Amino acid sequence: MTPDERTVVDLVALAAADNRPGFDQLLSDMINDDGREHIYAAACRFIDSCRYC
Structure with a gap:
């Protein structure tokens, strides 16, 4: 696994x-803060979508 992965x-x-x-x-x-907010929200949406699989 790469460091980015x-x-x-x-x-x-x-x-x-x-x-x-x-x-x-x-x-x-x-x-920056705004970028982290966007990425955190996307990660949470990803996690929520996986809970129903």
Whole structure:
């Protein structure tokens, strides 16, 4: 697994655990607040869609 793929897995896991502080910390050096909000919302929508599969 590449570092980028690992980061995506970690982000989804943090969102699934409702760990917003950890999610923000992981991305804080790379993406601004607005960008992190958008990505967090997308990760949560992804998780919600998987719960019904």
